[in-house]
Amino acid sequence: MGWCSCLSALSRGPRPWAGFCRGSWLSLLVYIVVGFGTLQAAPMPAAAEFSLPSLPYSANALEPAVDGRTMNIHHDRHHAAYVANLNAQIPSFPKLASLDLTTLQGSISKYPAAVRNNGGGHYNHSLFWTVMAPAGKGGKPSLTLTKAIKAGFGSQDAMQQQFNQAATSRFGSGWAWLIVKPDGTLAITSTANQDNPLMDLPGIERGTPILALDVWEHAYYLKYQNRRPEYISAWWDVVNWNDVNRRYAAAQSAKRV
Numbered sequence: 001m002g003w004c005s006c007l008s009a010l011s012r013g014p015r016p017w018a019g020f021c022r023g024s025w026l027s028l029l030v031y032i033v034v035g036f037g038t039l040q041a042a043p044m045p046a047a048a049e050f051s052l053p054s055l056p057y058s059a060n061a062l063e064p065a066v067d068g069r070t071m072n073i074h075h076d077r078h079h080a081a082y083v084a085n086l087n088a089q090i091p092s093f094p095k096l097a098s099l100d101l102t103t104l105q106g107s108i109s110k111y112p113a114a115v116r117n118n119g120g121g122h123y124n125h126s127l128f129w130t131v132m133a134p135a136g137k138g139g140k141p142s143l144t145l146t147k148a149i150k151a152g153f154g155s156q157d158a159m160q161q162q163f164n165q166a167a168t169s170r171f172g173s174g175w176a177w178l179i180v181k182p183d184g185t186l187a188i189t190s191t192a193n194q195d196n197p198l199m200d201l202p203g204i205e206r207g208t209p210i211l212a213l214d215v216w217e218h219a220y221y222l223k224y225q226n227r228r229p230e231y232i233s234a235w236w237d238v239v240n241w242n243d244v245n246r247r248y249a250a251a252q253s254a255k256r257v
């Protein structure tokens with residue numbers, strides 16, 4: 001008995017296959033193989049909405065301040081996991097797919113912890129990679145930024161000391177930030193876990209981040225173990241002031257709009 005007769009024997013209703021089959025089992029095999037091939041060639045479902053940005057330098061480019069092994073694990077595993085876990089939330093919250101990452105931070109209070117932690121993790125690390133550059137390649141604070149730093153903190157050294165204090169005293173995991181406040185002035189703040197100053201959450205000093213330091217142990221433990229202050233001190237050598245200047249200028253012009 002061929003497959004047509006076999007299906008016909010099982011079916012009482014219409015027989016849509018009757019018009020195109022010739023009944024042999026071989027023909028069924030051909031249909032399956034061709035059909036499968038067509039499925040393979042069909043466009044894949046829409047790609048995940050958020051994606052892992054590449055590091056803008058090689059993983060060992062920030063040595064000796066930040067070692068290559070830490071950078072590899074930090075980017076390829078930790079950051080990648082935040083992106084994957086954020087994308088895993090899209091089926092539950094389809095609106096996520098239409099939000100850009102920065103906008104999402106400002107409405108994070110509408111979402112559960114999984115979106116807050118992974119959306120924050122994705123934003124924070126995406127920013128973190130760009131505010132670092134190989135030692136000697138990051139330029140220096142622009143004249144306008146220098147002026148704002150002097151107005152806000154007295155001097156560059158005083159700003160860095162206050163930043164170091166925020167980074168050192170953050171208990172457990174979190175971040176230190178230099179932000180532009182809504183009134184256009186600078187401030188230093190710190191957040192826990194993967195929170196950031198864009199988030200519409202109680203207890204967060206809000207502003208536009210222009211410089212960020214990750215003080216999770218995963219950011220420094222392989223090289224510095226428990227010596228977080230040593231990591232923080234060495235990290236200033238790899239700050240990408242060119243990018244901080246750009247972010248400061250963008251925050252200032254956004255404020256004027």
Ligand code: MN
Binds near residue numbers: 074125214
């Ligand atoms: Mn991290």
